Amino acid sequence: MQELKIIKSTTLKDKPEQVGDFGTIFTDHMFVLDYEEGKGWHNPVIEPYQPMLVDPASAILHYGQGIFEGMKAYKTNDGLVQLFRPRDNFLRLNRSAERLCIPQIDVDFVLECLNKLIELESEWIPTKEGTSLYIRPYIVATESFLGVRPSHKYKLFIILSPVGAYYPEGLKPVKILVEDKFVRAVAGGLGEAKTMANYAASLLAAQEAKSKGFSQVLWLDGVNLKYVEEVGTMNIFFKINGEIITPALNGSILPGITRDSVIKVLKSWGLTVNERKISIDEVVEAFDNELLEEAFGTGTAAVISPVGILQYKDKKMELKDFESDSIAHKLYDFITKLQYGKENDTFDWIKSLS
Template sequence: MAEHTIQFDLTPERKLKPKSEELGFGKVFTDHMFVMDYTEGQGWHNPRITPYQPLTLDPSSMVFHYGQSVFEGLKAYMTEDNRILLFRPERNFQRLNRSNERLCIPELDEELALEALKQLILTEKEWIPNAEGTSLYIRPFIISTEPFLGVAPSSQYKFIIILSPVGSYYKEGIHPVKILVESEFVRAVAGGTGEAKTAGNYASSLKAQEVASRKEYSQVLWLDGLEKKYIEEVGSMNVFFKINGEIITPALNGSILEGITRNSVIELLKHWGMPVAERRISMEEIREAYKSGQLEEAFGTGTAAVISPIGEFFWNGEKMTVNQGATGPTAKKLYDTITSIQNGKEPDPFNWVVEVDQYITAK
């Protein structure tokens, strides 16, 4: 990695750090960020840790016009014995490269990206909160920066990592949320960009979310884009249902994002010997399970919230209450186990956790 030595330009003026109990989500940012540039013919170059600051981009930068952008989300945790842990970070950079491929963005060196992340975290380790339910949220992203008004892949990009100390993503925390089933708008279609983590997917979800919020629902349940019949995701999370003892999640079909928490939940359930299936599941099947008393639990999975229990669905004028609106035992056990592994409080039989070696001195 000699040709990719990370340069350090640290700020002498450090910001005031918020109190752990005052943390929201995604509004406070640390003192520094990681930046690396791409130029066609030169490749990725000039990796550096610099003061967190505004970006200066040409108004014709292609990201503003054609939407070539991808991102990831993961967290760092401070353990009770002051170790810094990451949860499956290699999977995030693998997925980032899959998104890159779909958006015609040059591939990243995953090893370099992980090393850059570790060095940035070590630089900012005093920002990692240690109160219950808090963490350091990590946002790696890539944007196209070539100044050109033409529909084609950009020849210039920036890869950036920013950090934000956070509390719970939902104000409800591990308590159940209410979900509106979306029957008009769709999140993505097979062959589109649904399986990539790109900004446009989230922009297209805002209208449905706005409608749900007006009706006092926390999120929307997305149905497939062809028949508007089969379940895909819930909000920005993957979704699971426990029906008559079996846990079911929609199978990956080209329009569903392959969540790292989703994968971890499936592995955990199999490890516990619980029946779990990845298959197509319709909203009508959920309704029938509800009517017969077999819909036992429902929950979303994602990096930000980890596990978000669902207490109610509203579909076609009908309200369906899940588990009497309470958090179910499977969701609770999954949440407790995953967060305990992430925080180093419980053994990690899957080798999911990566420790950031604090003996590497940040420059």
């Protein structure tokens, strides 16, 4: 690989006093890496954040051959910059790449470039409680060609966006609608890859749920519309009669990094998590028998989202008021403390920028 080139912006933007809506403000620089068949990945560069020229026949405008990741950089009270399991995000990017016929990246090299980018932009990392710098690495097909086959050209970008606290006033339970008509993914499809198609597939269901007052949908499996898969942009956990359950990774569920962290943290606390099939009927039955103790989502954006209301068809399940001794609350506390350097990291998950 060539050496990373850094082209600094001659004018810097004003950093916002208050971080507004998620994903609308971007920092001064971005990282770009090119791929061309025969040449491999080449031309790594940190350059001013700017629009790019895209040909109207570019593959990415037609066939959805694109993948992405989402992660965050946190600033500790001591002013240290910390990343949470960044290597795992790039390893997953490579797994998504395989499914989408996109060439593999050199994870160590790209991680190095990311570190340099964040170093350069470290003043963009907000410092208020719960805020962070969202990191969006993505790869898109860029060959100008209308035939349907894997592109011969790609671009990898990393862009950065300061984001506010997901829960500025403390954890807030969400209202979730169990989706019984639309399907996100099915085994043999793209469900376990972090690729555009899954998000495109979710839009209409999410829009209909929002119009009914719900914040996200809970997806069921595409074969029987029976087994729980995941929530909108999160994985899902239940606590039923003392048993902690999350749907097993079956090929159509996104293997969330927060999901994996939650399982490992719970195990370190001596608790068992059963990764298994769980039907929506089992959830309803548990609720009816007053055994559904908790339900919560896990994801990069919110870390933990306790479920306050879960509605399946006409059945509205109100979960007990979210209490601070719940597993969801303890997990949220523990993982966010790790991320902000307030908890000793025995998992080797935190990567501090030198």
